[in-house]
Amino acid sequence: xxxxxxxxxxxxxxxxxxxxxxxxxxxxxxxxxxxxxxxxxxxxxxxxxxxxxxxxxxxxxxxxxxxxxxxxxxxxxxxxxxxxxxxxxxxxxxxxxxxxxxxxxxxxxxxxxxxxxxxxxxxxxxxxxxxxxxxxxxxxxxxxxxxxxxxxxxxxxxxxxxxxxxxxxxxxxxxxxxxxxxxxxxxxxxxxxxxxxxxxxxxxxxxxxxxxxxxxxxxxxxxxxxxxxxxxxxxxxxxxxxxxxxxxxxxxxxxxxxxxxxxxxxxxxxxxxxxxxxxxxxxxxxxxxxxxxxxxxxxxxxxxxxxxxxxxxxxxxxxxxxxxxxxxxxxxxxxxxxxxxxxxxxxxxxxxxxxxxxxxxxxxxxxxxxxxxxxxxxxxxxxxxxxxxxxxxxxxxxxxxxxxxxxxxxxxxxxxxxxxxxxxxxxxxxxxxxxxxxxxxxxxxxxxxxxxxxxxxxxx
Numbered sequence: 001x002x003x004x005x006x007x008x009x010x011x012x013x014x015x016x017x018x019x020x021x022x023x024x025x026x027x028x029x030x031x032x033x034x035x036x037x038x039x040x041x042x043x044x045x046x047x048x049x050x051x052x053x054x055x056x057x058x059x060x061x062x063x064x065x066x067x068x069x070x071x072x073x074x075x076x077x078x079x080x081x082x083x084x085x086x087x088x089x090x091x092x093x094x095x096x097x098x099x100x101x102x103x104x105x106x107x108x109x110x111x112x113x114x115x116x117x118x119x120x121x122x123x124x125x126x127x128x129x130x131x132x133x134x135x136x137x138x139x140x141x142x143x144x145x146x147x148x149x150x151x152x153x154x155x156x157x158x159x160x161x162x163x164x165x166x167x168x169x170x171x172x173x174x175x176x177x178x179x180x181x182x183x184x185x186x187x188x189x190x191x192x193x194x195x196x197x198x199x200x201x202x203x204x205x206x207x208x209x210x211x212x213x214x215x216x217x218x219x220x221x222x223x224x225x226x227x228x229x230x231x232x233x234x235x236x237x238x239x240x241x242x243x244x245x246x247x248x249x250x251x252x253x254x255x256x257x258x259x260x261x262x263x264x265x266x267x268x269x270x271x272x273x274x275x276x277x278x279x280x281x282x283x284x285x286x287x288x289x290x291x292x293x294x295x296x297x298x299x300x301x302x303x304x305x306x307x308x309x310x311x312x313x314x315x316x317x318x319x320x321x322x323x324x325x326x327x328x329x330x331x332x333x334x335x336x337x338x339x340x341x342x343x344x345x346x347x348x349x350x351x352x353x354x355x356x357x358x359x360x361x362x363x364x365x366x367x368x369x370x371x372x373x374x375x376x377x378x379x380x381x382x383x384x385x386x387x388x389x390x391x392x393x394x395x396x397x398x399x400x401x402x403x404x405x406x407x408x409x410x411x412x413x414x415x416x417x418x419x420x421x422x423x424x425x426x427x428x429x430x431x432x433x434x435x436x437x438x439x440x441x442x443x444x445x446x447x448x449x450x451x452x453x454x455x456x457x458x459x460x
Contacts, residue, residue: 005060012052035062036070045088048124057084091123098129101205104142105173115142118169118208126151127160134158136305138327139284145169175257176210182261183211189222256285259366263336268359271337271352276301281332281367288446290330290373291315292364294382294415298347301338306331311416318416318432322439324446330371334386335360349417357385374408375401375445380415399438401445409445413438 039061046054061080064072072078076085104115115137121129126144130151133142137153144151145164152159197215206212260280266272279296282305291307299309307315319326334357340347352360364386368376378384384392387410397412404410414435422428 005056005063008056008059010053010055010059012055033066035065036073038073039065039070042073042084042088045091046084048091048128049087050123051087054087057087091125091128094121094123095125095129097121097202097205098125099132101201101209102129102133102144103179103209104137105170106175107170107173111141113140115140116169117142117144118164118166119144119146120204120208121146122204124148130158130160136282139287172210175261178258178261179210180214182264183214184218185265187214187218189218189225192219192222192226194219256281256367256370259363259370263363266336266363268362269337269356271335271339271356274340275337277304278336279304279306279333279338280336280363281306281330283330283332283371284328285371287328287330287371288374289324289328289442290332290368290371290376292376292378292383292387293331293333294380294417295333295335295349295352296338297349297417298338298340300333301347306333307416310420314416314419318435318439322436323443324439330367330373332364332367334364334383336363352382354385354391357382358389361386361389368406368408372406372408375442376404376408376410377442378410378412380418383415384410384412399441401441411438411442411445 043058046058057080061084073081075081098119098121102117102119104117107114107116126146126149134153141155142153145168148163150161150164263280264278266278279300293307297309300306316326335352339350339352341350376387378387381392381394394412402410419428419431422431
């Protein structure tokens, strides 16, 4: 920091900031000073920008922070601050695009199936984005190839390698047509806005998206389809509620991926109309334990994943304390769509009724049939009804192992949201401890021998 910005020449390439022999001397002769947290966060974003001048910009800001004070970061009209903010925003947007537009394709290997995706990020966001895919697809082996760097997950560790070529990634796989059929089914011609679509789905990503080939025909046919929808009139609530998901709704592959795609278009009850999306289960296909909750909350509805909101965060903490790894569990809900009431700008959770749980039970049964867990943990009364098909008093059934008709067992406990709703701190602490004890029973069950009834299942 003893050299002014004009006296430093930056180059992007291999190597370190200081040669090994000079590093200790450089650090020792540089007086220390404190920078505000906002600069640290800003720098983390800006260094991932592709602009070669990013290091010079950050050093200039650092120099100014020392000589002019931290208040410069609060000046939105400052040229350096505005430029850094713009670069940081571009990096965050590109990371979001990577989360949204990476498409894995299956590849057969000697060790089983692996999944490969090709992506060309505009900025250096691969290392930032990769942990998202680890969380989302922890149960499968995958690789994300880019021109400059590649990320690989082997089911237990994430590592990075050199860049690749587009030809190293598969062009399509067996699920390609299923995915395109899903995209066609959710396309709503009445809400078509091409300008907004291009903003949310930039054309530079189209080449690697299987659904992209459907966009032009769907846009061209939108007016005709919209007019046909108006002529047909609205579907009555009776018709919507009268639909039950048939077995042929699931493609013949009989995989979780196929089941997930089929569930995305489920209209078995009116809850789908107000929900953002179907929130399906996630986890390894060979999970020994299946956790079943009630229904998605606001966070789950927006993100499309189960247990990612406040109740999910509490569940993650409790699982860790009980010695359970969520990545080894299959987590789902008895109901796949968010039921809520609107109060002002907020969406308030509303408990699903027995009919809604029963209509959604078909999907839960399919998940159980595919995953074949040894133990199903029903968290709350709605989850227990979804598993058994009848009302279950949680207070009486809690903590006991109940044999199910398929040879597995069920354990009933409370839902994490119940703990969050308790107004008294001491009561919350006590109930949380009981919840941990229930989960420890689950952990012990995983290491126990198969129960005697597994060989000759009987109905509960």
